[in-house]
Amino acid sequence: MQTQSKVTLDSTVIPFKNKLNSPFKKKGITVLQINLGKRCNLACTHCHVEAGPKRTEELSPEICEQLISLIHRFPEIKIVDLTGGAPEMNYGFKPLVEAARATGKQVIVRSNLTIYFEDGFSDLPEYFAKHQVRVVASLPCYLADNVDKMRGAGVFDSSVKALQWLNQLGYGKEPNLTLDLVFNPQLPTGEKFSLAPEQTSLERDYKMFLQEHFNIVFNNLFTITNLPVGRTKMHLERRKLYTSYLQFLESHFNPSTVEYLMCRDELSIDYLGNVYDCDFNQMMNLPAKNRNGETLTVSKLLEAGSLDLINEIQTAAYCYGCTAGCGSSCGGALLES
Numbered sequence: 175m176q177t178q179s180k181v182t183l184d185s186t187v188i189p190f191k192n193k194l195n196s197p198f199k200k201k202g203i204t205v206l207q208i209n210l211g212k213r214c215n216l217a218c219t220h221c222h223v224e225a226g227p228k229r230t231e232e233l234s235p236e237i238c239e240q241l242i243s244l245i246h247r248f249p250e251i252k253i254v255d256l257t258g259g260a261p262e263m264n265y266g267f268k269p270l271v272e273a274a275r276a277t278g279k280q281v282i283v284r285s286n287l288t289i290y291f292e293d294g295f296s297d298l299p300e301y302f303a304k305h306q307v308r309v310v311a312s313l314p315c316y317l318a319d320n321v322d323k324m325r326g327a328g329v330f331d332s333s334v335k336a337l338q339w340l341n342q343l344g345y346g347k348e349p350n351l352t353l354d355l356v357f358n359p360q361l362p363t364g365e366k367f368s369l370a371p372e373q374t375s376l377e378r379d380y381k382m383f384l385q386e387h388f389n390i391v392f393n394n395l396f397t398i399t400n401l402p403v404g405r406t407k408m409h410l411e412r413r414k415l416y417t418s419y420l421q422f423l424e425s426h427f428n429p430s431t432v433e434y435l436m437c438r439d440e441l442s443i444d445y446l447g448n449v450y451d452c453d454f455n456q457m458m459n460l461p462a463k464n465r466n467g468e469t470l471t472v473s474k475l476l477e478a479g480s481l482d483l484i485n486e487i488q489t490a491a492y493c494y495g496c497t498a499g500c501g502s503s504c505g506g507a508l509l510e511s
């Protein structure tokens with residue numbers, strides 16, 4: 175039996191697949207994004223992973239070893255992107271960083287910054303600098319109130335201290351120590367929805383404000399649209415805004431973004447070694463599939479000796495979040511406005 179919300183959604187939002195003119199295929203895989211687990215020292219209101227301090231799911235030694243083999247075996251992987259939860263808190267973080275760097279790949283850590291002030295994690299900034307890890311840090315606003323509302327009391331102050339610490343080590347200043355910030359819009363509380371502001375001008379505002387008030391410098395700002403997944407979806411459902419938000423995103427569908435979507439060239443891996451087209455599909459339990467409709471795992475990729483086993487990228491209505499306006503990805507907007 176269909177649920178009420180499914181009937182409403184189906185009748186009001188065109189399936190994403192129907193918007194595409196051709197089969198939605200992968201290009202060659204160059205990015206391996208690994209979600210190490212759901213443990214995090216924060217529990218942000220917009221978190222699509224539903225991460226938090228009480229979550230215990232994380233990588234096992236066996237899956238970590240398989241991932242290290244994958245990193246060694248496939249030179250076409252140019253970037254290893256580590257996320258979570260707080261990736262630094264979950265099993266396998268340092269072994270994966272070191273395996274990827276030893277094979278000359280770029281390593282990205284998606285860091286919440288506040289983790290460096292938790293017991294046992296104060297070595298992280300120096301560790302990142304030593305291994306030239308690219309730090310992509312969440313700072314959903316440059317104003318303290320907005321950040322604390324989304325992420326918890328005191329998070330803005332800790333983030334400022336962490337950014338100053340990274341700057342002292344050369345981050346944002348030296349060519350091999352890249353520091354990027356991530357902006358997420360506030361979650362909507364009524365029908366007045368908006369897309370993320372234009373990335374270049376917001377980056378300019380962030381740079382001016384952080385330099386002037388805190389003497390902080392950084393490289394790039396990434397604006398990321400809130401996809402209706404995880405806690406964002408729950409937030410919207412509680413306020414009966416879920417369908418209207420999807421309709422809003424659909425009404426801003428921009429076909430020019432499709433070429434550049436992050437799912438075109440990445441594999442997303444969960445802590446159990448299952449393969450997805452992106453982290454959002456991972457959170458919504460929509461696994462990647464091969465030509466026979468079978469799901470994939472890291473061990474199947476190793477067995478086949480190939481990363482190119484996926485037939486078509488799996489999509490859902492939330493894909494409208496990646497394709498609205500200038501587009502959105504873990505690397506920010508997809509097009510210049």
Ligand code: SF4
Pocket residue numbers: 214215216217218220221222223224225226258259260286312325
């Ligand atoms: S958004 Fe990031 S920092 Fe916040 S709870 Fe989720 S994983 Fe942790």
Ligand code: SF4
Pocket residue numbers: 435436437438451452453454455487488489490492493494496497
């Ligand atoms: S959510 Fe975005 S990245 Fe994931 S499959 Fe859909 S369009 Fe691609």
